[in-house]
Amino acid sequence: MAQRLSVSYQKKPCYDIVFSTSFEGLWEELQELGAEGRRLCIVTDSNVDTLYGDAVLKLLEGKCLKAVKYVFPAGEEHKTLDTAKDVYTCLIREGFDRKDLLIALGGGVVGDLTGYVAATYLRGIDFVQIPTTLLSQVDSSIGGKTGVDFDGYKNMVGAFKMPVLVYMNLSVLSSLEDRQYFSGFAEVMKSALIKDAAFYEWLIENMYEICGRDMAVLEQMVMRCCGIKKLVVEKDPTEQGDRALLNLGHTIGHAIEKARNFELYHGECVALGTVAAAYISWKKELLSMEEYYEIRDMFVPFYLPISVDGIDPQEILRLTKSDKKMSAGKIRFVLLKKIGKAFVDMTVTDEEILAAIEEIHFNDEDAHA
C-alpha cells in the first residue's frame, strides 16, 4: 500500500502526495482525477524521457481520451518562456482544452516549467507532479511555486499554481548521478535544521543507508521532508512569513551560484550558504561553537562542500544584497536559534555577512602560504 500525505491550501484539502516505489499505482491515482475522460500530456526533459518517458506513456495510452508526450532538452537553460511557448504550441496542436491535464515528469526544471504552463494555458489547467530528482521530491514539487527564468534571472516570471496530485516513485532516485543526488540532500539537511531536531539526529544515524540509497530509508527520509514542507506551505502558502524559513542557506547560496556561473549545483551552494548562516548564528551567540562545527561538518560525509574557491567575498556580499529576499532595504536572513529552530533576522550587518563569506572562502593563497 502506497503511503500518502494530504496537503491543504487556504485551509481546504487540495492535493495528495503519494509515496510509492514504482509507477504501478499512477493510473489508479489519475483515475481518481477523472483521467479517462481527459487528454493527458506528459511534459519531460530529454534525460528523463530516455529513462522513464515511454514507461509512463504506456501506462496512460488507450485509457484516456488522448495521451501525448512533449520532450524538451534537459537543463536549467531551457526553463524559459521559449520552451513554455513550444509546450503551448503542442497543446494547441493536440487540441487540449480547459478540462485536460498536464503531467510534469522530471526534476525541478520540468516541474517549474510545466506548472507555469498549467497556470497560464487557457487561464489555467490542472497538472500533476511526478518529481524524479531528490531536490524535486523533497522540495520543489510541493507548495505550488512555478515559473521560468527570464533574461538570465532565475524564476523571474511565475505563478502560484497548486498541482492536483504529486506522485513520487522513489525508485527513480537510483538512476540519479551521485552529484545530483547529494546536491538534493542539501535541501534535506535544510529541512531538518529549520524545523526538526529529531530528524537531524535520524539523518546522522542513517548516514550510511542514505549515502547507499537504501530504499526503505529513502522512503522515510523523503516522507519526513515532505511532511515538513507541507506544514510550512500550509501555514504560509504565498511566503508572507514562515515559508521564508525554507530559504535557510539560500541568500548567500544564490549569490555563490551566480558568482560561479552556475557551475556549482544548487544544493552545493545551499550547503555553503547554510554553513555561512550557521556561522553568523554562532557569532550572534545563538548557536554554540560546538553546534556550528557540528552543522558544518555534517555536510562532509554527504559529499557537499563547506568551502569554495574562485569567489570574491565583496562580490558575494553585493550579490547577496541584490537577491530578492530583501525587505525595505534590509536583508531577511534566515538564522538558527538552535538545531531544528530557524527564524528570520533583519539585523545582520554587512560585516557579519562578509565574515561568514570569508569563513567559507577557500583561499588558494592561504593554502600555499
Ligand SMILES: NC(=O)c1ccc[n+]([C@@H]2O[C@H](COP(=O)([O-])OP(=O)(O)OC[C@H]3O[C@@H](n4cnc5c(N)ncnc54)[C@H](O)[C@@H]3O)[C@@H](O)[C@H]2O)c1
Ligand atoms: N518551485 C519550487 O518551489 C522550487 C524549489 C527549489 C528549486 N526549484 C527549481 O528546481 C530546479 C532544479 O531542480 P533539479 O535539481 O531537480 O534539476 P533538474 O530538473 O535540472 O534535474 C537535474 C538533472 O537530473 C536529470 N534527472 C532528473 N531525474 C532523473 C533521474 N531520476 N535519473 C537520472 N537523471 C535524472 C535531469 O534531466 C537533469 O539533467 C531549479 O530550476 C530551481 O529553480 C523550484
Ligand SMILES: [Zn+2]
Ligand atoms: Zn533550494
